[in-house]
Amino acid sequence: MFEHDVLVIGAGLAGMRSGLAAVNRGVNVGVISKVHPVRSHSNAAQGGINAALTDRGDPWQDHAYDTIKGSDYLADQDAVAVMCQEAGQEVIGMENMGTIFNRDDSGRLGTRKFGGQREARTFFVADFTGQALLHVLYEQVLKAGVRVYEEWFVLSLIVRDGQCCGAVVMEIRTGDIHVIRAKSVVMATGGLGRVFEPSTNALICTGDGMALAYQVGAPLMDMEMVQYHPTTLKSNGALMSEAARGEGGFLINSTGERFMERYAPNMMELASRDVVSRAEQTEINEGRDVNGCVFLDCRHLGPKRIEDRLSQIRQLGIDFANVDMVEAPVPIRPGMHYQMGGIKADVDGLTSLPGLYAAGEVACVSVHGGNRLGANSLLDTLVFGRRSGEHAAERSRDMVHQSIDDNDSETDRKSIQGMLDREGRELFGKIRFELGQTMNTNLAVFRNHSGMEKASSEVDRLRDRFSKVVVADKGKTFNTNLLFTLELGFMLDCAEAIISSALERKESRGAHTRTDMPERDDKNWLKHILVNRIGDGDREIQHLPVVITEWAPQVRSY
Amino acid sequence: MDVTISVSRYNPDSNLPGSYFQDYQIEVDDSSTVLDALIKVREEIDGSLALRCSCRSAICGSCAMRINGQARLACNTKITDILKRGSGSVSVEPAGNMTVVKDLVVDFSPFWTKVRQIEPWLQPNRPPPEQEYIADDDDMLHLAGVMDCIMCGACVSDCTVLNVDKNFLGPAALAKAYRFVADPRDDADVIRLGDLNKYGGIWDCTRCMQCVEVCPKDVDPMSRIMALRDKAMEEGYTKTYGARHAKAFSDLVEHSGWLNELQLPIRTFGLFNVKQMFKLFPVGIRSIINGKLPPIVHRSITGVENVRRIFERVRDKR
Ligand SMILES: Cc1cc2nc3c(=O)[nH]c(=O)nc-3n(C[C@H](O)[C@H](O)[C@H](O)COP(=O)(O)OP(=O)(O)OC[C@H]3O[C@@H](n4cnc5c(N)ncnc54)[C@H](O)[C@@H]3O)c2cc1C
Ligand code: SF4
Ligand code: SF4
Ligand code: FES
Numbered sequence: 072m073f074e075h076d077v078l079v080i081g082a083g084l085a086g087m088r089s090g091l092a093a094v095n096r097g098v099n100v101g102v103i104s105k106v107h108p109v110r111s112h113s114n115a116a117q118g119g120i121n122a123a124l125t126d127r128g129d130p131w132q133d134h135a136y137d138t139i140k141g142s143d144y145l146a147d148q149d150a151v152a153v154m155c156q157e158a159g160q161e162v163i164g165m166e167n168m169g170t171i172f173n174r175d176d177s178g179r180l181g182t183r184k185f186g187g188q189r190e191a192r193t194f195f196v197a198d199f200t201g202q203a204l205l206h207v208l209y210e211q212v213l214k215a216g217v218r219v220y221e222e223w224f225v226l227s228l229i230v231r232d233g234q235c236c237g238a239v240v241m242e243i244r245t246g247d248i249h250v251i252r253a254k255s256v257v258m259a260t261g262g263l264g265r266v267f268e269p270s271t272n273a274l275i276c277t278g279d280g281m282a283l284a285y286q287v288g289a290p291l292m293d294m295e296m297v298q299y300h301p302t303t304l305k306s307n308g309a310l311m312s313e314a315a316r317g318e319g320g321f322l323i324n325s326t327g328e329r330f331m332e333r334y335a336p337n338m339m340e341l342a343s344r345d346v347v348s349r350a351e352q353t354e355i356n357e358g359r360d361v362n363g364c365v366f367l368d369c370r371h372l373g374p375k376r377i378e379d380r381l382s383q384i385r386q387l388g389i390d391f392a393n394v395d396m397v398e399a400p401v402p403i404r405p406g407m408h409y410q411m412g413g414i415k416a417d418v419d420g421l422t423s424l425p426g427l428y429a430a431g432e433v434a435c436v437s438v439h440g441g442n443r444l445g446a447n448s449l450l451d452t453l454v455f456g457r458r459s460g461e462h463a464a465e466r467s468r469d470m471v472h473q474s475i476d477d478n479d480s481e482t483d484r485k486s487i488q489g490m491l492d493r494e495g496r497e498l499f500g501k502i503r504f505e506l507g508q509t510m511n512t513n514l515a516v517f518r519n520h521s522g523m524e525k526a527s528s529e530v531d532r533l534r535d536r537f538s539k540v541v542v543a544d545k546g547k548t549f550n551t552n553l554l555f556t557l558e559l560g561f562m563l564d565c566a567e568a569i570i571s572s573a574l575e576r577k578e579s580r581g582a583h584t585r586t587d588m589p590e591r592d593d594k595n596w597l598k599h600i601l602v603n604r605i606g607d608g609d610r611e612i613q614h615l616p617v618v619i620t621e622w623a624p625q626v627r628s629y
Numbered sequence: 630m631d632v633t634i635s636v637s638r639y640n641p642d643s644n645l646p647g648s649y650f651q652d653y654q655i656e657v658d659d660s661s662t663v664l665d666a667l668i669k670v671r672e673e674i675d676g677s678l679a680l681r682c683s684c685r686s687a688i689c690g691s692c693a694m695r696i697n698g699q700a701r702l703a704c705n706t707k708i709t710d711i712l713k714r715g716s717g718s719v720s721v722e723p724a725g726n727m728t729v730v731k732d733l734v735v736d737f738s739p740f741w742t743k744v745r746q747i748e749p750w751l752q753p754n755r756p757p758p759e760q761e762y763i764a765d766d767d768d769m770l771h772l773a774g775v776m777d778c779i780m781c782g783a784c785v786s787d788c789t790v791l792n793v794d795k796n797f798l799g800p801a802a803l804a805k806a807y808r809f810v811a812d813p814r815d816d817a818d819v820i821r822l823g824d825l826n827k828y829g830g831i832w833d834c835t836r837c838m839q840c841v842e843v844c845p846k847d848v849d850p851m852s853r854i855m856a857l858r859d860k861a862m863e864e865g866y867t868k869t870y871g872a873r874h875a876k877a878f879s880d881l882v883e884h885s886g887w888l889n890e891l892q893l894p895i896r897t898f899g900l901f902n903v904k905q906m907f908k909l910f911p912v913g914i915r916s917i918i919n920g921k922l923p924p925i926v927h928r929s930i931t932g933v934e935n936v937r938r939i940f941e942r943v944r945d946k947r
Contacts, residue, residue, distance in 0.1 A: 106681075107737070109780055110689045166761040169751030169814070171773060174766035181766070197773050202688060206776065210750040244730065273683040306660050309686050379770075387686060390705055391660060500672025544677035546642030549731040552676040 072477050073251045075101035075218070076467040077460070078238060080225050080280065081259030082108035084201070085431025085452035087208040089257045089420075092460030094215045098467055101251065103220040103240060105275065105554070108209045112261050112273045113452065116201025117312035117383060119183060119193035120449040122158035129190050131155040138447060139622045141187040141343045142411075142440025143581035144597065145293065147618040150436045153418045154447075154454050161453045162194050170207045172196055183380075184317045187343040187444040187629075198314055198383045201449060220251075224554060225279065226483045228256065228287050228427070229475055235287070235426035236473035239480045241487075243554065246547030248480050248487070254467035255426050257459050258284060258414060259452075262432040263565045265558075267407035267514075268507020269308025271300055280433040282561035284414045285568060289424040290603040290613070292435040293412030294565075295573035295583045298443055299516050301347040302367050303406030306391050311367055311384050311403055313445040315396075316340040318380055320369040322351070323400060324359040335629035342629035345442040345582045348405035352516040355404065364402035405516050409448065411439040411582065412572070415601060420459025426466075428459040437599065437617075441581015490542050490556060497539045499556045506533050506559075510566060514573060519587040527570045534563050567610070572600045575612050593624050631656055632708060634666055636678065637722040639729050648729065650720070651675075657708050663696055663721060664703035667733075680733040687845055690779035693786060694733050695722040700786035700843045724786035739795070740782050743802040747821070751809065754816035762814045775808040775853060777846045784840035784850050796829040800840035800850030803831060807853035810860060822861045831857045832871025873897045883940045886933035890923040 079090040082104035090102040104111065123134035135155040139146050166172055166180065172194055175181040185193040196203040212219065222243040229237040229250070237252040260280030264272020285291055301322070302311040316322070322340050324330045334350035335342035342350075351365050359365070369377060374397045377385055381396070388394050388401045413435035420428035420436075431452040438451055509529045513522035537559060544552035578592035579585050601613040631654060639648035653670045664682055671678045680703075681691040687705040696706055697715045711719050727735035784800035791797050798806075806825055810818045825831045831854050840850040862872055877896035881889045930936075 106683060106689075106691065107741075110681075110683055110691050112683070112689075114688050114779070115684055115686070163761050167757055169812070171769045171776060171812075172761075174764060174769055176766075178763040178765055180761050196776070197770070199688070199773075199777065202779065203773075203776055206780075207751075213745060214748075214750040273689060274685065275683045307665075307685060383688075390687075390707075393660065498672070498676060500676070504672070543675065544679075546640060546677075546731075548641050549679050549734050551671075551679045555676075 073101065073249060074472065075099050075251065075253050077101075077255050077257060077463045078103065078251055078253035079257045079259055079460070080238065081111070081261060081431065081433070082219065083111035083113040083259060083261050083431060083452065084204055084208060084449060085261075085433075085456035086111075086257070086259035087205075087212050088453050088456030089259055089430055089460035089463070090217050091208065091211055091215060092457040093464040094217050096461060096464035098464045101218045101220060101253070102212065103223045103225060103238075103251070105222065105224045105243070107221050108212070108219060109206055111205060112276050113205045113449070114199075114202040115273060115310070116449055117198040117310070118185060118314040118317065119195030119200045119446045120162060120204070120453075121185065121188070121193050121444065121446040122162040122450065123155060123190065123192050124159045129192055131158065133190060134158065134188070134192060136622055137188045138438065138444055139440070140625075140627060141442050141444040143345070143442055143591065143627060144593070144619075144624040145296070145437070145440030145581060145599070145617060147437040148620040148622055149618050150418050150438050152620065154438050154450060157454045158450050161450065161457070165204055165207060165453070168207050168211055170196065170203050183314065184341065185445045186313050186316065186341045186347070187338070193317065193446045195314070197379075198312055198381055204449065224557070225283065226487075226557065228283050229479050230287050230424070231473045231475055233425060234473060235424050237475055237479070239483045243549055246550055248484055250475060250477050250480050252472050252475055254470045254472060255428060255463035257420065257428040257430060257463050258433055259429070259431045259456065260433045262410045263562065264407060264410070265503075266506065266562045266565050266569070267297070267510045268504060269303070269511070270407040270507070271303055271308055271310035272408070277558040277562050278410075278565035279558065279561045280429070281413055281568070282564035284422065284424070284427065284429065285564055285604050287424065288604060289422045289427055290415050290601040291412060291568045292415040292599050292601050292615070293437060293440070293572070294410070294568045294602060295576050295600065296411035296439070296441050296581055297407060297514060297569065298344060298409040298411060298582050299348045299405040300408035301344055301351055301405055302403040303408070304387070304392050305362070305364055305402060305404055308406050309387050309391050310406070310408065311387065311401060313344075315367055315369055315381055315384055318369075318376065319372055320367055321371075322347070323366045323368050324354045325361050325365070326359060328359075330354050330359070330365070338629035343442050344445065345584070346629055348516050349584060351405050361402065364404045366400035367396070367403045368400040369396045370398070370400070407511060407515070409443055411435070411441065411443050416455070416459075418455070418458060419462040420455055421462065428463050430455040430459040441583060487553065490540070490553065491545050493539070493541050495539050495541045497536055497541060499540050499552075499559050502533050502536055502540065503555075503559050503562070506530065506562060506566060509533075510569070514569060516584065518573060518583065518585050520574070520585070523570055523574050527574065530563060530566045530570060537563060568602045571610055571612065572602050575600050597624065630658070632666070632712070632719060634663075634719040634721060636667070636670070636733070637720075638678075638732050640677075640731055659709055661708050662704055663706045663708060663711070663719065664692055666708060666719075667703060667721065679731045688779060690781035693724050693781040693783040695725060695786065696720070700724055700783035702781060702783065702845045705845060724782055726786055726788060726791045727782070737782065740785055740799075740801065743798050744780070744805060746798065747802050747806040747809075747825070749805050749809065751812065751815050752817035753814055764813055768813055772808055772812055775804055775811070775848055778804055778848045779846055781845065783843045783845060787839045787843050789837045789839055790833055790835055794833065797833045798825075798829055800834075800854070803834075803857065804848050804850040804853045807857050810857060818860070819864055822857070822864050822866055825857055826861050826866045826869055826872070831861060832869055879940075883937055884929070885927060886930035886936040889927040891925070891927065
């Protein structure tokens with residue numbers, strides 16, 4: 072058995088920022104990740120990170136307003152205020168630790184424009200901002216000597232006397248199962264993109280943390296709010312960053328028209344993502360598409376600007392769409408990208424389960440509400456990663472460990488053995504693919520009751536099949552076959568939570584657009600939806616009012 | 630179209646000894662990558678195939694492996710390109726210079742140990758600025774070229790020196806070291822260069838270009854290593870054989886317009902370095918036998934002043 076004051080699950084930006092904050096407070100920290108930290112999905116963030124630097128003439132309140140409007144008024148305004156106020160300090164802190172950022176002419180940090188915002192307040196490193204931040208945090212974690220469990224997989228959380236006090240984990244290399252005891256646990260396992268097929272997310276984004284928390288009774292919030300990004304490639308769902316539009320790229324339909332003129336005359340291509348994705352999907356549904364796609368046109372930016380600032384995106388287009396954006400418009404369409412919802416957490420990362428914290432994409436502090444602004448997610452991971460690490464450290468300081476030991480891994484050992492012993496023909500790959508397709512058909516940009524009901528019964532059927540799934544690889548060493556099967560179990564839980572929340576919300580708001588209920592209904596639905604598992608398989612749905620401070624809900628136009 | 634891909638398999642838990650190739654027949658299209666094919670195998674044919682992969686877009690660094698003998702990222706290598714280039718077949722093996730754990734998964738721990746060895750974190754030696762450090766955009770963009778490194782290990786896989794000397798820090802760690810030495814915000818460059826100057830460091834690279842060739846991110850590790858050599862010499866680290874060899878080489882050419890091969894070892898090792906001189910003895914004998922003995926009296930070439938002028942120019946440019 073291993074032991075830490077604070078155990079951080081996940082080594083993306085949120086996890087490593089949290090671990091660093093905790094170790095700086097002088098407690099013993101362990102960070103565990105199913106992939107090497109620099110392989111975490113945070114490295115995929117191309118565009119940048121938002122911060123309003125108030126002393127440079129961009130008041131944080133403006134950033135807060137853009138965020139809240141972007142969220143379709145579902146974000147908790149007190150939490151948004153915390154995030155926007157602490158943004159500058161976080162970005163500058165990362166710079167001081169060694170992140171290289173693009174500069175302006177005076178050698179200070181430079182910015183670019185991003186969607187849904189009136190100011191250029193997105194700080195960036197060419198088009199690999201996430202990677203640059205992630206590598207620097209890893210460097211700092213090395214420097215601080217934090218124990219990192221690289222390529223260890225969390226199987227379940229341990230709860231004793233109503234407190235989360237550790238985790239059961241598997242060392243992937245050897246297949247050995249261990250218990251890690253901790254006074255506080257910070258969940259930072261990122262998103263669930265793979266529940267949808269296709270998705271911009273990496274193959275490791277399987278919603279593990281949301282499911283792990285859900286399984287021990289920590290409620291999930293705003294799960295119906297799934298973001299479809301306006302510019303993804305058809306072939307494999309890869310993302311063309313919003314930076315392309317931030318730098319001035321156009322969206323055109325099959326007739327060559329800049330169609331955003333009709334949907335968002337002021338902000339055009341840089342309206343909020345839900346707005347742009349709906350516009351594209353409408354163009355596609357109404358036949359102004361080519362093979363199910365509209366186009367991202369960057370030709371007018373010229374080769375130099377594209378090479379300096381969008382080189383990676385250009386390469387993606389060449390590799391996966393056979394189109395060089397310098398020469399031709401790239402076919403794109405809306406694609407699943409981000410989960411606004413997650414484990415309900417407050418601004419210090421506290422969840423409803425004592426001892427369990429959550430930060431990053433896995434959490435729902437509710438700063439994104441119904442629609443996240445581009446470049447607000449990296450900010451979310453850093454601000455709330457740090458805050459949860461600090462809080463968890465303070466909480467753990469004068470505590471004693473719960474008395475748990477290796478026997479607490481017995482349930483997991485048995486269920487894994489059960490999976491390995493099973494014989495039959497059901498393959499995880501097929502179930503996973505069908506799950507993704509079902510979700511992408513019925514819970515995409517436009518939704519309706521019957522589609523969501525259909526998805527719900529389909530997920531029940533898939534769950535049935537999952538109980539018969541066989542693991543071909545019976546060995547212990549690096550058994551990825553077993554891991555994918557375990558992940559599929561987590562994904563099914565996430566799908567269930569998404570669908571039940573989506574069926575519950577009887578209006579259209581942000582990313583949740585129902586063709587059968589197209590209006591926003593502030594009177595009845597200006598509230599969060601929480602879904603919780605009680606007992607074996609039963610679900611409980613609750614509502615929670617949205618925190619409104621100074622920004623009263625208004626009609627949303629861009 | 631249908632293709633056959635041969636995948637190197639190894640499972641330490643089975644009683645099959647060593648690794649072997651297994652062929653899989655799969656259907657792919659024009660834009661399919663090697664990774665797509667491997668995932669297809671894993672999800673539809675043989676779930677037991679082990680490999681690392683995540684982002685599918687050349688950013689997470691998980692999927693470096695040897696494809697038709699050369700290290701590449703499986704996720705940005707199109708099958709059609711490989712077929713065009715090669716013999717019409719596709720073979721996939723684990724990355725080289727690292728121990729195989731299972732199938733296409735290799736043990737990266739020596740890779741990370743070397744990265745840790747170069748103390749890869751910013752080490753400023755001045756009070757932290759109130760806001761950001763002021764820095765030139767061009768300097769930052771220059772660093773961005775190195776920061777692009779995704780730690781995939783393709784370069785390490787195919788580095789010819791690592792193949793014979795496991796102690797070499799290797800292209801990835803050295804490129805990372807350059808990133809700090811060249812960072813105007815880092816103040817530890819002199820100490821860093823001192824460490825890099827030791828055995829296993831910058832002078833052990835043979836400039837074989839493999840790392841440049843295979844790097845999927847155009848990080849160009851070899852040039853970074855050469856830049857580190859220059860900086861080390863500028864800082865006065867001229868005492869290693871490698872550094873002395875480089876300095877002697879250029880001094881001699883500047884002096885006479887061509888290389889004085891007899892002088893070179895003397896200046897590199899020192900005339901009274903009996904041990905090294907003795908080691909060179911057989912080389913001398915062999916060159917005499919093969920009629921390759923350099924002239925005892927070394928004359929300058931005609932037009933040597935032009936050569937010297939080139940050297941001046943280069944010095945002015947710095
Ligand atoms: C293509 C793309 C581009 C994006 N661009 C931007 C952008 O420009 N700006 C922006 O603000 N946001 C962007 N985002 C969103 C943003 O990148 C993510 O939301 C954010 O990085 C998530 O960070 P995280 O730390 O929460 O999780 P991640 O970085 O996903 O890390 C999760 C960690 O948890 C670990 N983990 C997961 N499950 C387990 C388990 N069972 N056991 C052990 N460890 C586990 C993983 O190994 C990993 O270390 C983008 C997203 C995508 C997909
Ligand atoms: S150039 Fe140097 S570092 Fe690069 S592969 Fe060759 S020997 Fe290794
Ligand atoms: S230098 Fe290139 S090949 Fe080497 S690890 Fe970095 S990205 Fe990979
Ligand atoms: S899968 Fe991430 S680099 Fe290939």
